[in-house]
Amino acid sequence: MYEEHLNYVKEYFALHGDVPPNPLMAFRSKYQHTLRVLGWAKRLVRERKDVDTDILFTAVIFHDIGCSEGKEFHAERSAKIFYEYGLKMNLDLTFIERVKGLISLHSSKELLKEKDTPIELIILMEADLLDEEGALRIVWYSLDKGISGAQSYLDVYKHIIMGSNKRLINPMVTEKAQYYWNEKQKIVEEFTRQLEDDITVN
Template sequence: MAKSLVEKTQEFVFNLLKDELPNTFLYHNYTHTERVLKSIREIIEHSEVSDKEAEILEIAALLHDTGYTKGEEDHEERSVEIATEFLKEQGAGIALIDSVNECIMETKFKEVPKTKLGEIIRDADASHFGKKYFEEASEFLRKELEMRNVKTYSPSEWRDENIRVLAKSHQFYTNYAIKEWQPRKAKNLSKLMKAKKKQKKKFKKEKMKAKYKMQYKNESPERGVQTFYRVALRNHIKLSDIADTKANILLSVNAIIISVVLANLISKLDTNPYLTWPTVIFTLFCVISMILSIIATRPNVTSGQFTKEDVKNQKVNLSFFGNFHKMKLDEFEWAIKEMVQDKDYIYKALTKDLYFLGKVLERKYRLLRITYTVFMIGIIISLISFGIAVKNNPGIEIEDVLPKANTTSSIISKNKVENIII
């Protein structure tokens, strides 16, 4: 059975778009052509259209976007050229060709159709506005414009553009489209407007949230201030630990030195009286160093009590245990509650804590400096005095002065001293 002209046209359009239409056409492709043809037939079925007019409409629907194979600009004119060449090859009459070309030119969106057939093909070409698949088809068109570098729309911009087109630029012309597709078009428009309203409300909410957040941020101390207090307090505590460690080293070293002196050197003073003063000097400086080390690390505990007036007047620093260790729990909780209600009081307390930590550190390091100086001078003077004593007694060898390391305990003691000093 011979194929009809519509069937031949459908086969020709399918092969043409398959072979020559770029893949970037996500919307204006054969799928769109089939949708237009289906919509044409839907309108024809419910309208007074002759068989000849139906043939013209179906052929025009198949050929109306073939011009995209030659470019986007003036694609309707390019489609007319392709349609004319194809229909002539198929032996179609001039009247049919002119009617098809006229219908193709009626698909220009910005112009009002002038004929009944023009109204039908125009409604079929825009039938997706009144279909459930409108959102899907619209998104394909947006991506096509983006991929072909025609124009890039954000989702919100494309939604606004669709609202503008559906509400102002587009209208259905045939009775069937107005009756059957217009209600769905109204639903699609309403859905877009609701989405816009929802997005607008969400944007307004986020804007208000950002405003309040910025306002709160402006009212609260800057992060740089908080970082300053955090770093300064941490550094003060580390420096305090270092000072305590240095004092403990001096205590250990002097304790070992004194134990060695008492165990070995003092027992030789009866037979070596000239060593008395060097030994006394050496021991005295070690004892002074130990006393200074103990003073440097000795804790100073304050009264541990405060009054409600002190809290109200912001005179007590609740961040230091020495100011509240004798208070009852309920009194301390009340004081903390009063303090946290006033951010100025909190930072005032941190400032006091930082200041008094600095005062304690100054005292510790000043005493440690004195202690190390005393220890250094003591070692030097002791060595000089031992040297003078030995020099004034030439018959005494240095081995006789120093304790003999012939016992296990003496060796261990000397090793401890050397290790600690190192």
């Protein structure tokens, strides 16, 4: 079933667009992001018995399908697209409603800290946040700065540091996600430390 869901999302992006506003940043494909978030979700639920993985994984697969029409309000659009898909596929209505609810709320990251937030929504948001962190963020920020016209390695260094300053607080809730977040930040810290040393070597 997940393969069928993924094929639908892949074809939807192919028809409606899966390229960021800057075509030179095609490496930030939303479909590839979806696959990585699914991988993170699977990693985060290993050995857990309190998660409805069918609902979670389905929500992950469809969580950004509405991005093909612009980032603003994409969660609501994604939920609507999934709802229509679910009806077309004759999925259980209760299942459809629960998945739709997760998708529509996944951008509301403040819900991570709310005690009544369903564990499936927490893990969806954690998996979403873990993508493009650590080593991937270094690659992304380096390419981004190069595309926009970096004049020196110092420009790239400052760009990465700027992103790091926004990530000083670990936003994760589950123990596994907290661990992975901290490990990813360590990678960036060590990289920027060595980059600074290389730039200022004398």
